[in-house]
Amino acid sequence: MQSQDDVVARTRPSRSPARLLGALAVVLALCALSFWAGRITLAKPQARTEAPKESVIVDVTEQSVGRSLTVNTTVTTPRQPLAPNTMAGTLTALSAQDSYAAGDVVYRVDNHPVRVIAGSIPMYRDLAAGAKGADVTALNAALIAMGHLSGEAGETYTQATARAVRAWQKALGIEQTGSVARGEVIIVPSLPLAISFNEETAVIGNQLAGGERLLQAPGGDPQFVMQLLPQQATLIPNDTVVTVKYEDHSWPAVITETREGEGGNTKDLTLRAPDGGVVCGSECAVLPATDTQYLSTAAELVPPQTGPAVPVSALTSQPGGSTEVTVIEGEAERQVPVKVLASQDGLAIVEGVKVGDKVRVFGGSKEGA
Template sequence: MVDLPDAEPVTYTVDKGRVERGFDFGATAEWQVVRRATNAASGTVTGVLVRPGSSVRSGDALYRVDERPVFVASGAVPQYRDLSAGDVGQDVRQLQQLLTDRGYLSSTPSGTFGTATESAVRAWQRASGVRETGVVPRGDLLFVERLPARVRLAGSITVGAQLSPGAEAVHVLAASPRFTMTLSDEQLDSVPPNARVRVSTGGQTWKAQVASLQAGEPGETTLVLRGARGGEVCGAQCDRYIGTHGPQRLRATVVVVPRTSGPMVPAAAIQSDVNGGLFVTDTSGEQRPVEVLAADGGQAIVDGLEIGTEILLFGQAEAQSG
């Protein structure tokens, strides 16, 4: 029998490294419609005056019907009649609030169309380029509950379209887009609770987090995302990167092992003692306690070692001597 020479121990010099692991999925961003408002004018659309997703305030013109502008104003009651001197009601109060917001009326809205309101209407009409009558015809105003608001005109509001009262005209959008991921049950198994997510589109990346789960189609679950700090995913960049025309597909990376940098060692060099503590052995034979900060692909980032320390790779040494 021939004696084999003892295998030389395999050593490793600790160097700075980084580990990270994630799974790529698809995500969707969409500005959801929170309210709808209907048109009250009759005629032909002759102009579209706001871009999709624009933020509008009280008194802004949205579109033209027979060359007459339709203005947005704050209120829950639609304009169901012409408004003129002597009228009383919530719709009058809403008109007065518009005139107050635009600086034409200084008195507190009362809901009664008096001489001060008529004078304010005339001044507003004169400034808006419409015929000065002191009467607000039905269809001149489109009321939505809260302003300012981000809006998108309905598909029926296009130049040349014929409009009649009751047609859907304006979609009021949420303050920020909703980000979601829809995963199969098998994909969901790989996603940790409250997982961190990187969402990317157009060369821009945002940090997000899984906020909640919602049941979807059979075998699917929708993950709702929020910003990494609890706010909007896209923050101040939503307008630039997320269109308001409909759902937009993005790339989403679910972070399973967060990006971690530091002293990196092969996982095979890490052993545990009788008390469950972890250590590596340096080339002098000393056991050096370590804490594993992150690991992936056979490599681990640890705390407790300095860059340049030489350690033994017991797993590799055993494999060679076997």
């Protein structure tokens, strides 16, 4: 018969070596985790040290700063017809000049050159030796302007006039008659003049009988309008000085009116000369002979300022509100108060230092003269 102790011993769970090793591993892991946590919790925080700012030394130089916005100005010019053609034949060529002076060829009929001169009456007759009148005066003035005749432009067609006409005809490569037929010359009010062609009547190959209005010229003052996006218009107040440019010509202008553009998507800024006149003044004749053209225009948002210039990073603000730069003199340096006159794109024009001084610029990577 089994004893009670034997029965109890048999009912107890047995502890295998594997289970004992697993329990030991868990205990060791918990100890290691507690040790690591204690290290992290008890370690002292490391202090952050800022590296000193590096700097460079630069020379004070004379510079100009300012700000402008470049946009297009639309120029529209009304047109009026000039004197009609009086030569019959086939229109064989049209000139392609922006502006015409005395004696210039404007078109050809049967390959014969039709020229332009300035005068007070139209060319209504043939001109030859002995003729008198305002049309002869216009011819003599043109011959003088071209260098074929000297003296004053009289109203009489003299032998000198005839010789000058033959010289003109020789230069053109046409028959040297010494006289001018009615259809060979067009008289216009003034020269130089931006002459354009009527697109309906001035077509090469057209048969001309006389009386056709082939030529047209500006019939009033050109209108200058800057068309801007609303965002651009907010940058340009009405007192902004603008400069309109065409080739080597520059014309100052002011804004006299601002209105909504067509469709409400633009702002139209009307320009006039500072004295209230037309922008191009006495030089409007140099503009191309087109109804509409676009000219580059610079709007001066910040007036240019010239003087000693330093990088903005050389400036330091003081508690009292003043501004200083560090001027280097040999091995020594001193703080110099300055007045900032203008700044743009990291450059400042200042009073208080002179061109050639050396100043310290903070935030650089190396030192140099």
